[in-house]
Amino acid sequence: MLARNKLDTLLDRFAEIEHGMSANPDPTTYxxxxxxxxxxxxxxxxVRALIKAENELKDAEAILADPASDADMRELAEAERDDLRDQVETLVQDVRIGLLPKDEADSNDAILEVRAGTGGDEAALFAGDLFRMYQRFAELQGWKVEMLSASEGEVGGFKEIIASVSGDNVFAKLKFESGVHRxxxxxxxxxxxxxxxxAATVAVLPQAEDVDVDIQESDxxxxxxxxxGAGGQHVNTTDSAxxxxxxxxxVVVAVQDERSQHKNKARAMQLLRARIYDAEREKAASERTEARRLQVGSGDRSERIRTYNFPQGRVTDHRIGLTLYKLEQIMAGEGLAEVIDALILDHQTSLLAAQES
Known part of the structure; x- marks a missing residue:
């Protein structure tokens, strides 16, 4: 059952925010x-849809309970009651999930880092395949991917590639991708x-805004x-990195992807801010042992989270025991949503179970 006081508190807070935004606050507050x-x-x-559906359900049940109601009214009310019961049941579950503890960074953009692990040249090629998988997935979501830095492998792929991903709820959808991919x-x-x-390792860091991390120039x-570079006509002749x-x-970051020192510095600051923000979040999370236990896996980037078996056309996510024989679709980005949705659902189910217990 939903605690009505929680819903009232939520609606009151939302009204306060609307009032605060209309009162011309300073930019940071806004x-x-x-x-x-x-x-x-x-x-x-x-919540508003739930309250409306519950009120309409009460009205329909009142008509059915009233012996003075005529047959046509009763028939209409009975049909509405069944439909409204389904609506209320669905909305109650949606609201329960919505009331789960939120990761404050879920709505943030993200920094995606993919690095070749054990396996030499093949690991670098696989890192490249993983990055292209995320790139295609991002395109399907309508997100923007911008390269920050890259170190290419000897025969292709990448020893390391770092990019920013921006769009709606990027971190919420990508955060469970951190770990070792085999x-x-x-x-x-x-x-x-x-x-x-x-293997290759993936790290997904929430991008930090100026209001999230205070970095002093003096620090x-x-x-x-x-x-x-590879030389030729585009060889870098200035100290732009x-x-x-x-x-x-x-924390140290280095960016040398652009020939403009100004652009490289801006990208380096973006990456630095994300890494400091991530370190602060990790520190805070380590102080909440119970909350960390409820995460999908441990979130440890040294943990093997997924295996891509090409001979069998199989992808297995070891954290939730999910196996899909859709390797081509997943590597093409279009099938990755099924894996991500399953991880998010499992995480929500664990949180709901913890609340009920």
Whole structure:
């Protein structure tokens, strides 16, 4: 059952936010209020729909309980009652899920980092395949992917590739992708036809806004250096690559993808802000042991989370025991939504079970 006081508190808070946004607050306050408004609005609409459906159900039941109601009214009310009961049941479940504890970063954009792990050249090729899978998935979601830095493998793929992904609820959908992804296949570089196992690691960090992380200019050491490249007419002849060190935390980022030092510095700051924000979130999460236990898997990026078996055309997510024989569709990005939706549903089910117990 839903606690009515929770719903009343939610509606009251939403009204406060609307009032606060209309009162011409300072820009920082407005950003915070608008983000809270955007996160609460879908749930508030569900709550309002639930209240409306419950009231209509009461009216229909009142007609059926009234002996003075004529036959036509009773028949209409009976049909409405059955439909409204289904509506109320669905809306109650939607609202219960909406009331689950929220990850404040769910609505944020994300930094996607894919790195080749064990397996040499084949691992780099697999890292490239994974990145293209996410790139295609992002396109299907209507998201924008922007490369921040990349280090190519010797025979293709990437030793490391980092990109920003922006759009609606990016982090909410991608956050369970962090971890070790394992591939089993015959490498293109293998003449003997033997199946090899290699791996790549994926890290998904929520992008931080200025209001999320306070970085002082005095805490930064910024170094410029000459970007390495393949040579030719586009060889970098200026010190355009940028390395930024955040002295208090020791976090270091380097970007050399653009020939413009200004652009590289902006991208490096974007990456630095995301890594510091992620570190702060990890620290806070480690202090909430029970909350971490309820996450899908441990969230540890050293944990093997998924296997892609090419000979069998199989993808298995080990955290939830999900196996799909849709490897081609998943690697093409279009089938990845089924895996992500299953992970989100499992996470929500665990939270609901914990609340009920």
């Amino acid at each position: 950003v915070k209020l608008s983000r809270e408004y955007a996160s609460l609005e879908p749930l508030v609409l569900k 591939v089993q296949r015959v490498p293109a570089t293998e003449s003997g036809g033997r199946i090899h196992t290699s 930064l050491r910024i170094d410029t250096f000459r970007a390495s 940028v390395r930024i060190t955040h002295i208090p935390t020791g």
